[in-house]
Amino acid sequence: xxxTRRTCIAAGAALALTAGLAACSDGGSTDDGGPxxxxxxxxxxGPDGPAFQEVVDAFNDGQDEVTIEAEALPWxxxxxxxxxxxxxxxxxxxxxxxxxxxxxxxxxxxxAPTDDFYADDTYMDTSVLAEGAVxxxxxxxxxxxxxxxxxxxxxxxxxxxxxxxxxxxxxxPTTWEEFEEMIPDxxxxxxxxxxxxxxxxxxxxxxxxxxxxxxxxxGGGGVVSDDGTTALLGDAATVETAxxxxxxxxxxQITPVGMSGADSDQLFQAELAAITIxxxxxxxxxxxxxxxxxxxxxxxxxxxxxxxxxxxxxxxSQRLDENETDAAYxxxxxxxxxxxxxxxxxxxxxxxxxxDMPEDAVTNEWAAVFGAPEVLENVRPYLTGxxxxxxxxxxxxxxxxxxxxxxxxxxxxxxxxxxxEIQAILDGGS
Numbered sequence: 001x002x003x004t005r006r007t008c009i010a011a012g013a014a015l016a017l018t019a020g021l022a023a024c025s026d027g028g029s030t031d032d033g034g035p036x037x038x039x040x041x042x043x044x045x046g047p048d049g050p051a052f053q054e055v056v057d058a059f060n061d062g063q064d065e066v067t068i069e070a071e072a073l074p075w076x077x078x079x080x081x082x083x084x085x086x087x088x089x090x091x092x093x094x095x096x097x098x099x100x101x102x103x104x105x106x107x108x109x110x111x112a113p114t115d116d117f118y119a120d121d122t123y124m125d126t127s128v129l130a131e132g133a134v135x136x137x138x139x140x141x142x143x144x145x146x147x148x149x150x151x152x153x154x155x156x157x158x159x160x161x162x163x164x165x166x167x168x169x170x171x172x173p174t175t176w177e178e179f180e181e182m183i184p185d186x187x188x189x190x191x192x193x194x195x196x197x198x199x200x201x202x203x204x205x206x207x208x209x210x211x212x213x214x215x216x217x218x219g220g221g222g223v224v225s226d227d228g229t230t231a232l233l234g235d236a237a238t239v240e241t242a243x244x245x246x247x248x249x250x251x252x253q254i255t256p257v258g259m260s261g262a263d264s265d266q267l268f269q270a271e272l273a274a275i276t277i278x279x280x281x282x283x284x285x286x287x288x289x290x291x292x293x294x295x296x297x298x299x300x301x302x303x304x305x306x307x308x309x310x311x312x313x314x315x316x317s318q319r320l321d322e323n324e325t326d327a328a329y330x331x332x333x334x335x336x337x338x339x340x341x342x343x344x345x346x347x348x349x350x351x352x353x354x355x356d357m358p359e360d361a362v363t364n365e366w367a368a369v370f371g372a373p374e375v376l377e378n379v380r381p382y383l384t385g386x387x388x389x390x391x392x393x394x395x396x397x398x399x400x401x402x403x404x405x406x407x408x409x410x411x412x413x414x415x416x417x418x419x420x421e422i423q424a425i426l427d428g429g430s
Contacts, residue, residue, distance in 0.1 A: 036327035037067040040314075041082065042096035042148070043075035047284030051347025052148075055340045059331055066327040068094075076207050079390065086110035086317060093320055094328055096148050099136035099311040100383040104390045106144045112316045112325065113142045123333040128356045130376070136311035136384045145313025146332040149350045151279040152375050153209050153308040155298040158291060161186070161198070161274040169292075172275070173299045176218075179275075183252050186274040200254045202273035205405055206398050208261025210382050211277045213397070214308040216241050217380065218301025223397050228386040229426055233397070233419030237303070242411045246404045257405045279310065283349035283366035295369050297378070309379030351376070388425040396421050 044052045049072055056070050071092070073081070079101060085091035087110065097105070105111050118126045118134070126134065130150055137145030159169035165185040173179035179200070188198035203211055216222050219241025222232040232238050248254045259267065268276040269289055276282075277298055286293055297307060314335070316328050334340055341352040342361040349364055351371025362368060369375075383389035400418035403409040 035065050035067065036324055037069060038093040038320075038324065038328055038331070040068055040070045040094040040096070041073055041078055041092040042070060042312075043073060043078050044096070044281075045072050045074055046281045047288070048149075048281040048348040048350065051344050054347060055335060055343050058340070058343070059334045066330055068331050083108070083110070089319075091317060093317050093324065094331075095315050095317075096312050097145075097315060099145065099147075099313045099381065100386070100389045100393070102137055102144055102313055102315065102389075103139040103385060103387050105315070106139045106142070107387055110318055111144045112318045112320060113144060114146055114316060114329075115143050116325075117146055117329050117332060118143060123329045124336055126336075128354050129336060130353055130355055132309070132376075132379060132381070133311050133353050136381050137313040137315075139385050139387075145315045146336070147353050148312040148314045148335065149344070149348075150353055150376075150379075151281070151310045151312070151350060152370050152379050153211070153214070153277055153279050153298070153310065154295050154370060154375065155275060155277050156268065156282065156286070156293050156295050157275045158268070158271055158273075158293050160292040161271060165274070170294075172294075172296055175300050176302070179299050180248070180252075182274075183248075183254060187253065196253050197272065199256065199267070199273045200252075200275060202259070202264040202267040202276040203249075203255045204259045204261040204264035205257065205402050206260055208259075208264060209277075209279060209310065210308060210393065212242075212245065212401055213382055213393075214277075214298070214306060214380075215245055215301065217306045218304045219244065220301075220303035224383060224386055224392065224422065224426070228383075231419040231422035231426060233400070233422060234416035235419075238419075239411055239415050241301070242401075242404065242415055246411055249405050250407060258402070280349040280351070280366055280370040284347075295366065297375060305378060306380040307375060307378045309376075309381055311381060311384070345371075386426070388428075392422050392425060396425075 042052065053070060056068050060067050082095055083105065117123055129147065133147035133150040137143055155172065157172040162169040167182060167185055173182055183200050186200035187196050189195065190197045213223050216238050219237060221235050221238025221241050224231055249257060264276060265282065267273045269286060269291065297305065314332055316325060320328065336353060338354065338357060338361060341354050341357060344350060345352045345362045345367035346364040349366035349370065351367050352362055383393060386392065396418050400414040404411045404414050
């Protein structure tokens, strides 16, 4: 049974809340329990955080039936704490997480299905949402989330650094081969001690967006097959591609070894690296810092130009009752409204999730760049819908990659062995 109030509130979500929901409210009580307060964890700790909170505040201020109490945690802390917290009454009611992480929590039964949100237009017409963003949270045929963002990972380059290197600041590398030709120009070792003071590219190897797996795709390999059934780390194309990039790091010193994503971001923002590959969340900070940068699609590999695209999904704890779930869906619908998506895109640089945004609604130039059709058409998610995705990436692939990069092992030995461990997980989860 669904409260009739839902239809009214769903309609209000497409309008300004101050006008829509105030008219629908009956004064702060509901038929089945009164006002609801939901706690929500998310990892939007960068320049995207204020834009998210602005939408949350607008939702809370626009009606008096549902309050969202959002708390930002670093992503690694969020994932470490959530599984324990989810099994207690003290855990969050809602959690925003990478869709690639979602299967491991859905598998353990701590998340509630969100299929009802998509079932009809009770809350909103979900057909206007980007299909890839919606499908990213499907695990074993069931949807466990509603997209918070869609973040294509593109290539940033520092035009001032390019110009100082004698390169055309308007011509970033379009292929791996072009990038490798630029390595000598973009490497600066002022004191001649053998350690660059400026690097061609900044790439983290842990706690970061999975750039290396996207390199494997564009070299013809990968970590796991698209259907999530087969480990690919032992395949010849994967090993050859990994060896190529590991050699560039170890022998050409194109990037420091052992950096986290935050370290990589700081290196690029300090103008000590010419290129980095990252999501739209960086644009606001770099613009504020006054960097002369631009963004384009990552350089193509010999086998393609797939663009890594992460989706963060808003999930619901399995312990929420019907009234609380209804409240969560009201917030989700408001988040996906034209007004909220415009606030989000303009404040964060992320593209809007809706496909029907009015032309003049998104004024942030970076949101338009990251939401360009040629970008979205080539976006490829990483490990979404794969059981054990967190363990596969964090506990198996990343350590193998780090060992290869720091020279404590070789790709030809490390990757096939890691592939066998991954295959065991895939077989056990099928």
